[in-house]
Amino acid sequence: MSNPIINNLRQIQETIPSNVCLIAVTKTVSVEVIQTVYEAGVKNFAENKLQEAIDKQEKLKHCRDICWHFIGHLQTNKAKKAVESFEWIHSVDSLKLAQKLDFHAQQALENGVIGKLPQVCLQIKFLPDENKYGWSVDEFYQDLSELLNLKNLHFRGLMTILPTGLSSEEILSAFQGVANVASNLRKNQYFPPDFDQLSMGMSGDYSLAIEAGATMIRLGTIIFGDRK
Numbered sequence: 457m458s459n460p461i462i463n464n465l466r467q468i469q470e471t472i473p474s475n476v477c478l479i480a481v482t483k484t485v486s487v488e489v490i491q492t493v494y495e496a497g498v499k500n501f502a503e504n505k506l507q508e509a510i511d512k513q514e515k516l517k518h519c520r521d522i523c524w525h526f527i528g529h530l531q532t533n534k535a536k537k538a539v540e541s542f543e544w545i546h547s548v549d550s551l552k553l554a555q556k557l558d559f560h561a562q563q564a565l566e567n568g569v570i571g572k573l574p575q576v577c578l579q580i581k582f583l584p585d586e587n588k589y590g591w592s593v594d595e596f597y598q599d600l601s602e603l604l605n606l607k608n609l610h611f612r613g614l615m616t617i618l619p620t621g622l623s624s625e626e627i628l629s630a631f632q633g634v635a636n637v638a639s640n641l642r643k644n645q646y647f648p649p650d651f652d653q654l655s656m657g658m659s660g661d662y663s664l665a666i667e668a669g670a671t672m673i674r675l676g677t678i679i680f681g682d683r684k
């Protein structure tokens with residue numbers, strides 16, 4: 457009766473501290489497999505493409521306590537749909553996007569489309585990487601005061617994705633760098649005390665992310681195998 461995916465899941469769950477939230481990244485994974493993992497106790501799922509996610513959500517409506525996280529780059533013209541379909545958005549990567557999300561969150565709340573504000577993480581591009589979105593640390597501090605004006609997003613923390621090809625030392629030091637930005641923000645009380653999340657770590661680097669203080673890890677391949 458052993459399902460390899462559930463075995464992978466159990467092995468990972470054994471090694472991660474109980475305060476770290478495992479988010480199953482299910483891009484390209486079928487709804488049948490998602491349902492199996494849900495039945496094994498995973499409640500947090502992440503997708504990186506809006507339409508693929510919405511189609512799956514529709515088919516998994518009966519799994520009532522799934523919490524959906526969005527982790528892909530969002531175009532501003534999809535901000536409304538994202539706000540309406542996801543409890544969490546980890547990949548808020550520009551002021552312009554944050555402003556759009558804020559606007560649509562206010563509308564959706566007013567119209568009763570959502571019951572509470574979206575929880576968001578701000579995506580930091582800690583190291584230069586032309587293939588990735590996000591604020592550099594300097595850019596982030598430049599936009600901070602404008603971000604703090606947005607009252608319809610529930611800012612929960614920082615998110616990061618590292619460039620490929622780094623050594624373990626470089627990975628750990630970059631994750632620690634992001635954690636330092638977060639603790640500086642906390643120390644200065646820019647955000648309310650529940651700005652306490654660090655969404656960092658994927659299949660290849662999640663142990664180092666946890667070592668640096670990750671509270672949410674986003675795992676795909678290591679649970680589901682290689683994507684097609």
Ligand SMILES: *Cc1c(COP(=O)(O)O)cnc(C)c1O
Pocket residue numbers: 481483504527528617657658659660674675676677678
């Ligand atoms: C695909 C993806 C992941 C999961 O990556 P794996 O290496 O398969 O674990 C995590 N975060 C983001 C933003 C992703 O796009």
